[in-house]
Amino acid sequence: MAMESRVDVCPHHWVIDTPNGPTSTGTCKLCGATQDFVNSLGSVGWEKVTSYGRSLNHMSPPAATKSLHDD
16 A cells, blocks of 8 residues: 655745735745735625614714712
8 A cells, every 4th residue: 555645734934014005925934835815805894884874983982880888
């Protein structure tokens, strides 16, 4: 029975260049492989919108409540 040779797979630790355009090049610190990474996800909505149509990121924090220990 012949033994198969094990191919080592790099777990890649990407160091990605500073964004300059739609993509940035990343280089693996471990093996030197390179890959292009997209700098923008386009139409992804990062802000959550409430059922009232207001963004949660722009809402006021809840009013402070008085603690039982406050006099």
